[in-house]
Amino acid sequence: MKFIKRFLKFLLKTVFWFIVMSVVVVLIFKWVPVPMTPLMVIRNTQQAESQKNGWQHDWVPLEEISTQLQLAVICSEDQNFVTHHGFDIKAIEKAYENNKKGKRIKGGSTISQQTAKNVFLWPHRSWLRKGFETYFTFLIELIWSKERIMEVYLNSIEMGPGIYGAEAASYYWFNKPASRLTKYEAAAIASILPNPLSYKAKPSTSYIERRKSWIIKQMQFYGPLMYPKRDDDK
DSSP states (O other), X not given: OHHHHHHHHHHHHHHHHHHHHHHHXXXXXXXXXXXXXXXXXXXXXXXXXXXXOSOEEOOOOGGGSOHHHHHHHHHHHOTTTTTXXXXXXXXXXXXXXXXXXXXXXOXXXXXXXXXXXXXHSOSSOOHHXXXXXXXXXXXXXXXXXXXXXXXXXXXXXXXXXXXXXXXXXXXXXXXXXXXXXXXXXXXXXXXXXXXXXTOOSSSOOHHHHHHHHHHXXXXXXXXXXXXXXXXXXO
């Protein structure tokens, strides 16, 4: 009986301090650039025995990332990003139905969920990680603005072999800063996000060209990008 009480006390303390520390970290990253992600470290470790080692990652504020790229990733990855609160229930239901019909796994993760996973968690799929992903998605949607989520997302995601973030990807694929990306270049980068280690933004295959054309059409239908305002926005 004493063992059970001690274990429960330990468990409660662990949960309490996990919540406190996670909230503190999310608060810090509301203003401080994210220096690295677990995926960067994992990829670098995997490449340690190969010729290529390290990663390219240059943090830039959202104002220095082309709105064309912001719109392209929204149209490609999460068209309800500015209106949902972290989870797109319809997209999740659609992904579930598609997965039941076919063998190919198709996710319904939002940009917020992808940001939570990339910044705070490991990349391998599991129910445990999904639970933590849900928790951190709730936290960043509660504490960060949509602009901040987009800023962290575009500065952290993998966009090529050893390439992380919009600035590094823009120079890697098109030899220019992220602020100068055109609509077509932005769509090209967005088109490789499902598998940035296999797909190439330039030169692109016929499959990537089709994806790029679809994204550009969606950008035209979507219209101008407008982020919602929050009471604590300055």
